[in-house]
Amino acid sequence: MCTNYAPVQAQLLRDVFLVEPPEGAEWASHVYRDGAAPILLHDGDGGRDCVMATFGLVPREEIKRRNTEMEKRTGQPPKLKDYATMNARSESVGERAAFKGPWRNAQFCLIAARAFDEPNYEAGPKCVWYRIQPAGEPAFGIAGLWQRWPNDSFTFTMLTVNSDGHAVMGRMHKPTDEKRSIVLVPPTQWDDWLQCDSPEVARTFMKNYPAEKMRAAPALRGVE
Helix, strand or coil: CCCCEEECCHHHHHHCCCCCCCCCCCCCCCECCCCEEEEEEECCCCCEEEEEEEECCCCHHHHHHHHHHHHHHHCCCCCCCCCCCCEEECCCCCCCCCCHHHHHCCCEEEEEEEEEEEEECCCCCCCEEEEEEECCCCCEEEEEEEEECCCCCEEEEEEEEECCCCCCHHHEECCCCCCEEECEECHHHHHHHHHCCCHHHHHHHCCCCCHHHEEEEECCCCCC
């Protein structure tokens, strides 16, 4: 599962993804939950749009709003717990309440990234963060879902697949944890993914990226 990653900056959006960044937008070199970053959407006419969105399909502020409304309506303490929605399991995405609407409505996006970080416990009980990316590529696209809220803000989540036995992703996270990987979309399929209008067809994209084409090494956290 991926809860932080390095998004591309403006020039790579232009050079690699062939889109203009949103006018006046700025974003950090590393993004965590509720952090803003650019994502790509299908523009409805065969092209690509780029919008700013926050990481996590259901933002913390929305959970707070729902709890406040529930408390006002019932007079009881809120029961909706804070929960993270940065990742959506491909196996259950069509059934989970937070994700099933965007999945069934084919709200597919491409998350433009330079690298993502995962914890590795091979050296002992204390994790070492590894930086992972396709070898030799300045940027890559991650399969995601997007949501638009009543205030016109966008959010997104990354789709994941099981990666038990994968030579790279199978090494990440605690030994007892299920091995998962985000879905990296090959550049030749970026527009196919963005223009996909069927959840059934979308499932054909849900694959592990070939391990021999990935590079993973201990990350210098905070150093880009």
